[in-house]
Amino acid sequence: MHWSRWGDPAEAGPLAESAFALVDGFIGTSDTPAVDPADVRLSEPLAADLLAELAEIVGPEHVLTDHDTRLHRTRGKSTPDMLKIRMGDGSDSPDAVVRPADHDEVIALIGWCVRRHVALVPFGGGTSVVGGLAAERDGFAGVISLDLIRFDKLIEVDRTSMTAVLEPGLRGPAAEALLGAEGVTLGHFPQSFEYASIGGFAVTRSSGQSSAGYGRFDSLVVGLRVATPLGTLELGNSPANAAGPDLRELVMGSEGTFGVVTAVRVRVRPVPVVKTYESWQFAGFAEGVTAMRTLAQSGVLPTVLRLSDENETAINLARPSEVGGESAGGCLMITGYEGTRAAVDAKRLAVTALLTSLGGTALGTEGGEAWAAGRFHGPYLRDSLLDVGVLAETMETVTFWSNLDHVYTSVKAAVTESLGEGSLVLCHISHVYETGASLYFTVATKQADDPLAQWAAAKAAASAAMVRNGASITHHHAVGRDHKPWLAEEIGPVGVEMLRAVKQRLDPTGVLNPGVLIP
């Protein structure tokens, strides 16, 4: 991962001509380069005596303090994170990066952090977009990044139960390659897939683009091994049970504040023989939403189901390489089918009949395949926009169907009012349930003199519009530091006390990812 951009530098580049023309005309551009990486101001490295103690636990070659390594473990990949690092602000860098080999070394490192009162930030893929990697350092003797990069094994595949045990440091492609060699797949493909990690998926409740077919990541997790200051927690002996509260559901979403996940048992499915993606046109967002709801409530779902609103359709955001190009108009829906030939044919037939009856116009496979080809490319587009002085960011929420239009309208209005006219607010739905759906907003505007304050105000306005209108602060981006105040409002004071009680019992000295999640 690039230190100040998304992904692989070879994949990056300036805006395409059509996209630049769109942005330059509607928003305006100005050359806004990042500083030189050597000029990013990091924290002081950890003191030598502490480093020596860490080296005794994991070996000296796995305790790193060089500028480049620490720079690459500084914060996550939200737009505020990018703005800060591009300006040279590396103040949230870890004071050392430590790479344990196994569960026992993680237990030992946690014990050491408790004794030395050093804050510990678990690091998987580094793709948090909610400030989940920016620990509060006040009151601590230092901050270490616990890099899970050596937790890269597929431990077990149980083909009878269709489960697999994965180590948390595996990034999406590596996990899929190991599983694929056994003929199985997770089917979890969020936009961050190429860089995010298995452990991160679990502790943030990630949801992927194929969630209609494979399910959210938290629904794929059946077991967890967690290293905590109190010792090892092992959960998950069954698909589901009635043995009291489901503690797996407390670890999922905990973002390293209760412990460090060191193994994840997941559901797997056979590698699909066929994968095919199509596009549809609906007259408007309301018609498309009704169609999605009908599919979800009929139990007739494709593997991928995504609907762009009119604005997103107009600028072709679903196909990043064609942004600014000609649009078909209306609202674009993507449907994808994965599985055996027979299963794909049957699903496609049923979905096609329903969508047609609900006013959809089938547009064939070209648009769907274009979406699939560009599905992981969105974040590169953001970097290109930041380069030309355009602030671009995403936000997402989820609510029940009956409240969806109200939340959609409220969030759009709040963001537009905050950022002013000349801002783009686009939306799509990409995760559906019987009872409701997500809303994913993409926002672009001309950077103000203080873009961090500019975005903070817009984000606060949008967050208030979500939570105060009965929606959740996040469908799949987790809480981190950025959503913490809104989480408190969402779960109320009793809910906050439940989280604090668990936190204080498991981590009484508060060294695990301090400042994150717990209000």
Next chain:
Amino acid sequence: MHWSRWGDPAEAGPLAESAFALVDGFIGTSDTPAVDPADVRLSEPLAADLLAELAEIVGPEHVLTDHDTRLHRTRGKSTPDMLKIRMGDGSDSPDAVVRPADHDEVIALIGWCVRRHVALVPFGGGTSVVGGLAAERDGFAGVISLDLIRFDKLIEVDRTSMTAVLEPGLRGPAAEALLGAEGVTLGHFPQSFEYASIGGFAVTRSSGQSSAGYGRFDSLVVGLRVATPLGTLELGNSPANAAGPDLRELVMGSEGTFGVVTAVRVRVRPVPVVKTYESWQFAGFAEGVTAMRTLAQSGVLPTVLRLSDENETAINLARPSEVGGESAGGCLMITGYEGTRAAVDAKRLAVTALLTSLGGTALGTEGGEAWAAGRFHGPYLRDSLLDVGVLAETMETVTFWSNLDHVYTSVKAAVTESLGEGSLVLCHISHVYETGASLYFTVATKQADDPLAQWAAAKAAASAAMVRNGASITHHHAVGRDHKPWLAEEIGPVGVEMLRAVKQRLDPTGVLNPGVLIP
């Protein structure tokens, strides 16, 4: 509900001739009647000054201390509960029964219990089979039963989102009648359906006979309102989200130890137009299990799926009115289909093709309809057995498919060894998942001189065989007091500390259902 038997006395009766002959021949019988209800020794009623204070909160007509009312709120419906009450032991009776009208009165009652240090046992349907209603009274000024009988309303149906808000005191049939008038159903039909309550389903993680089609109850819950000593907890603004740990999953399974659930938002589905049940024969349990697993992992599931092992098939337990009658042999599978005509036809076609290809022989609808007709009758059979000195009880567990046969064999062996030859140990599977399934055991044996000790030993042996072989202590019966030691083993010391932390924060004086759940 009868004070010492299941359900409606009009439905009860002696064993059918064929069943009596079977039991008398294999186990042996002896007349073992219950005491007269007036002779059951209850606790002392609550002191008059305390009763007067309760009357100020809920009104004097809703504070009851008469023998009959308290007798009917004494313990639940496990076989040990039945044995004790039949012998005249009412020592776990509440000292008063209090019937609040609404959430605010529950909050007030909880506050009063904290101030007066009186234990509070929430009472829904009274059908716990794990000791969930037998609070520990030591150290408290008394025990009250908080009867939710006045929480009997359907508060809201949201037909767009397909959700409904139900009050927790609604029993299964009343809830279905109210929902049915709106054209929707929960589809939750556990064996306790006729008497168990909505609140009970939620706090015990109940699972119904149609779980393959409608899902477990915890998967149907999307929102909860809970009265706690710290105030009101409101959870559930969306189908799913990433806003930290899912606190709904902490309330579900909590059996009144964290608070009292006063409203439940659930998923609902359209009332099925067609309901049809069939039976199948498989050569043996292993073949039937493979067929079930194939269905679950293919995503081709009927609404009801149930497989009896050879023993259960031989005595016709799936059809209580025919116990002891002629059996077809092999292993009996029940498949049920509910939905629209088209959906039922499509599912039935797909399931029939798969089951046939996996060695199943279709037996038509007669056996399936007989199962459906007798599906809630099992508990009456137990009463008739207790009357003739036969101890009968059920136990259940859940594990992954690859471990299922091992757990099945281990539990059967443990129970048989504990109770001795001449005991019946029957088993069926009635809840399947992609990764595993439940095992439900029915046990019958000649009562020893101390049947409570006799059963305690068998239960301990079976529980150890479950948990030590990697299965859960319970798939859908919850923890109560009976499973508490095994829960501690199942979730380990760190898991226990998580539960204790939440308990101590929400209920620092420990008045909520003391002795239940929390190890």
